[in-house]
Amino acid sequence: MKYEDLVKMSVKELKDRLKDLNTQAQAAAGKDLDALLEEATTITGILDDVKNRERLAGIAKDAEGGAEPTGGEKGEEVKDKAREERGQNIKDGKAVKFSAKKTFGVKNALSVSQTVTPTHSAADIKETFNDVSSLVDRVTSIPLNGGETYQRGYVKSYGDGAGGTAEGGDYNATEPVFGYVTIEKQKITAYTEEPEEMIKLPNADYDGVVEGSVTKAIRRYMSRQILIGDGTSGKFKGIFHNPTETKDQVIDPATDLSMTAVDDGTLDEVIYSFGGDEDVEDAAVLVLNKKDLKAFAKLRDKQGRKVYTIVNHGNTGTIDGVPYVINSACGAVTDAQTKAIVYCMAYGPLSNYEMAIFSDIDARKSLDYKFKQGQIAYRADIFAGGAVAAHNGFIRVKRPASA
Template identity: 40%
Template sequence: MNLETLKAMLKKKEDRKAEIGEKSKASEDVIELRSLNSEMDKVNEDITELRSIIDGLSKKREEIPRDDGAVQEKRSTPEGQLKPVSTFNIGQPTNTDEKRAEKLEKMYEKRGSDLKSKRAVTFDIEEIPELRAVSIGGGTLITEKKYSNTLNPKFSEVSSLVDLVNGIPLMGGESYTKGFEVSSGEGDYTAEDGEYKDADPAYGYVTIGKAKITAYAEMTDESMKLPNINYQSSVAKSIGEALRKKITKQIIVGAGGANAINGIFNAPSNVIPENTDIEISEIDADTLDKIVFGYGGDEEVEGGAYLTLNKQDLAAFAAVRATDGKKLYKIRKNGNTGTISSDDSFEIPFIINSACAPLSSDSTPVDRYCMAYGMVKAYEMPIFSQVSVEESRDYKFKSGQIAYRGSVWAGGNVAMHKGFVRVKKVIAT
């Protein structure tokens, strides 16, 4: 793993540390505070460990004498790379950095060996590639993006919505209750000897239960030839991507109830009242204005909200023309996200999510929710367990496939009053 990747990992850890600090200041829930404190301890350990490894990789070349009296250059490790396991000074005094790196490598080596021996293993959530919404624990040190220089990557199948919602680590928990403010009171005129006007604020609550999300994957038995460290990383990537793919869609369309995540489109009415839904028949010059002005309270035009929509509807925005025939909406993209803007309107960020039905498609029925606009942090997703993975070579022994199954307990719901508005397709009038 190169130096830049390690520095990026360190920044993520430091950003998470700051985020935990802010959450701790705002939280009044004892269970949540305990969980946050536990996570903070782990993050601090990971930061110290990464800084030590980065410092070691940043050392300059040293010069040592050769047997013939000449001088040759020596590097403790090629710049931007980790030491291979075989280069550690076995039997020689090691410094603290080497001991930490050796400890990690032993842990990953054992996990890969356990998988090959058909023993169940547990991955910290953060080891599952890019599961940022639940970034707790450590161990991304040796996770690789690909494992062969002849294997071309596929197109992304995971919406980055899962990376932006508010992940709450609650290891071992059963449910999570979140309170939110519905409205504040308002004063009124009162006679000199009259009673004061009641101005109590109104509050609401949502309870988020846990759901078991599972994934099954197969890899060729050739993967057994990988070193144990790379082998366990490959398993984590395969299972983790499958879990992410399911979760990010459920954030939108999850049915809620027993053993199911509550999606934005099915949020309880006390969180998203149905009378706040925006009804649109087609995407035209006024669509973006209707969505932006239809969100939030009566006193402000809110900023910082995201529009989650289908890729087909993004194309429909791009196809809208102004009266002079020029494109009305400007689409700036960065993979799964970007911005929609107009010279005479707003610029708002968007997220593509295929779970959203395309409003612009004739096959999408009326009264179907198609988009969601709001503060993505208003959606809270508690994670109640680490990812457990098991391996079997019995099911597809004949075809030389190794089977894996993984599971995680998670939940989700909107936890802010009117945190989103939903866009519903209606018949044109």
Template identity: 45%
Template sequence: MKTVIQKKFPLKMKLQYFGKKSRLQEIIDRKAEIRSLLEGDQEVDLGELETELRELADEQEKIEKRNRLLEEARSINEGNETETRTVETFNSEPEVRESNELVESEKRGQELKENRAVTVGSGDVLLPNHQASDIRPNFNEVSSLLDRVSHKTLKGGESYSQPYVKGYGEGDYTEEGGNYAEAETQFGYADITKAKITSYAEDTEELQKLPAADYDGEVMKGITIASRKKMTREILIGNGSTNRLTGIFSSAATAIDSETDLEISSINEGTLDDIIYSFGGDEDVEDTAVLILNKKDLKTFAKLRSADGKRIYNVKSNGNTGTIDGVPFIINSACKAVSDSKTVGGDYSMAYGPLSNYQLTIFSDMEVKRSTDFKFRQGMIAHKGVVFAGGNVISKNGFLRVKKAEEV
């Protein structure tokens, strides 16, 4: 597109106008050179370039002002000859863009002199990194056995002794004037001593203050879970020594007669019946008992099929618990699976009995504390938890223990 402008001015004035226009182009060209110097890697005198840019800008402003006044004077000069001049408007757009670039160059030069960081380009080369505001949980690591056994609270205590009946005597015939038959009730005692269970973790102050997700809250929660995880395993495998719980599988659980232990070499269609009818006294078949086993053995129960392909056991599970043919079970990884090739003869694999026959005694509440003093200089935050507890089997042969049979 072209715009035709009617102008009238003397020939002498035309020469002056185009002379000044040529100088204006020189200024623009020089500014472009200075911009190239600033964008390049070579060393330059920033002070000298700044002074020159300022002088060029002042001169350019004077020339442009002079040209504007010249055009105004030309428009009111009615007695001079008329000249038609064509201005190509599309040439003005590069000049505007050039002018903007020069302004940015001047600004960049000033910032370089003041040792500022200069942005020479931008774009989505590095994508933004966003973090979620929540933390996804892990699989359950604490067997519900801990919450299902019997609990007793003795805050401030050191030890506890729970009596239990070992057996009753039996009456007998007696001759006239003879002594009565001995029928003493036999008692036993399950000793429960205090054990200290602790957990400790550290995290940085950045994890507490900066992330969107609550990492510090998960660390605090983890302290409690760690203690519970240890205790629920010790209910089965605690060796009963000093500062230890006494587990169901331990020889220190004196309430259980080791001669009642059941040995099996594999899980088959008769395994559950063998366990149920082997537990308890000679006069009753006990009910409301719970089978404690490894998840691998539960899988073996579920996979057993009869000759016609039907399930032998009806297994229903709900997380950590469920039933096998209506018999309640609890999964606990401290049991060594019979179906695991790594389990050797004599290893305990299952326990069967009422969970109230095991007593967990709490000598102090679970206490979790946070401290910034220990590693104050490093900005580390320490978390610790402690609970004093004890446990033991408190009923005569309260559980039937199942172990893997020795290979013949």
């Protein structure tokens, strides 16, 4: 068939003609087969032209913003009902979505050069270094929901008055001496804000990281207060805290060790200085700064061998089999001396420190505060307190003041 006859045919007729040509080609050869192939090529070109015209018409339609929905009164009724529902949702404070394509006249992309190629985002968020010492999880926690204070009694001495008595004489008095420490509740809070755009970021849970940061901040604060809490009204009484009144001193400052360097005898000095005269205590933990742990690791003997065998497990580990916990609230013996005394290490059973938990961590998220600015607020709080609960429950290492 000639080209003039083919262009007058419908798409369906052209496809049927191709099928017919294929059937004829099975028995054709030479010039007859060439003619059939030429006609089939012409039909294929006509079909391609039809597709391209349809595609171009669609692009032109989109470029004009698209046609409004038709349907007469029924179509208008549907649009009015949708507008009414959106208006009611806004009044009720609910989220309302509008088609970005219709609202802003978004055009279909015509080529890669006219649009932005997609940017791929990771599905998770890379965490930074750990900033919460595991010390907060290893001391003794006492759940006391709803309480105000917690008083702990402890033995200071069992008395040392036993001895021989003459017949008919009075028995020797040996009275134990008790001490008491009061743990008061402290309100610990954390607060942060983020723009609402954060929750709309693709893939990774940025919002979850922000929300979790408030509870991490509370745990970090508590882990530091276990050591450096100043013991003022309603505050933690830290291991390094020294009350001005002797009767309130759970740890006798006279037992403190003074050091200006870490050497091959440091660990033995700490271990054998802790506890009573009759025992060498076991199950004790050394709390120290990472700088001093580094000093332990760098020590070498005359043959260049390491003095201490250190096994690291992140925030914890062992030095010659003695457990340690890193806490940045500790000063460092290896730092330069200052005009004030600085506490650097504590050694003892972590069960000797009691942390009273007067409430759960209450974490909340608010979409209402700063609604106008599109800010999302997170807050968390807990009521807790802590103190050393055993007489001389830890031995402390301090860096003396400079002369």
